[in-house]
Amino acid sequence: MEASELVKLEPNPRIDNFTPGDTVRVGIRVTEGARTRTQVFEGVVIRNRGSGPGASFTVRRVSYEIGVERTFLTHSPAVEYVERTRRGLVKQARLYYLRGRSGRGARIKEDRRNR
DSSP states (O other): OOHHHHOOOOOOTTBOOOOTTOEEEEEEEEEETTEEEEEEEEEEEEEEEOOGGGOEEEEEEEETTEEEEEEEETTOTTEEEEEEEEOBOOSOSOOGGGGGOOGGGGOOOBOOSOO
16 A cells, blocks of 8 residues: 555645745634634745655744744645745745844745746
8 A cells, every 4th residue: 555545635726826935825714712713924935845744834924023933834734825925036945044134134035927
C-alpha cells in the first residue's frame, strides 16, 4: 500500500494560489463553546513549505507595533478560505528578514506584471 493510497487530499477550492511575499486574508473557523465563527487573519506570507498533508504556510502581520506570525496547515478543515489581496515582488522563498525590520523597511513592492 502506497502513501498516496492512505490519504486522499482534495484541494480546497476557496484557497487562491499564493506565493511568499503576497498579502493574504485567511479565514479560520473558531469554535467558542457552542458557537462557531470565522476569524480573519491578514498579513504577508513569509513561508510556504511542503506538499501533501503536511503542507503549511506562515503569515506575518504587525499588530499594535508587535509582530505576530501564525502558521496554518494548508489542508486543515479549520482553514475556510485564503484570498490573495496583493501580489508581492520578492526574490526569496523565505522572508525571515522581515522580522528584523519595521515601518518602510518592512514593505514589499507590489508585482504589477500580468500573470
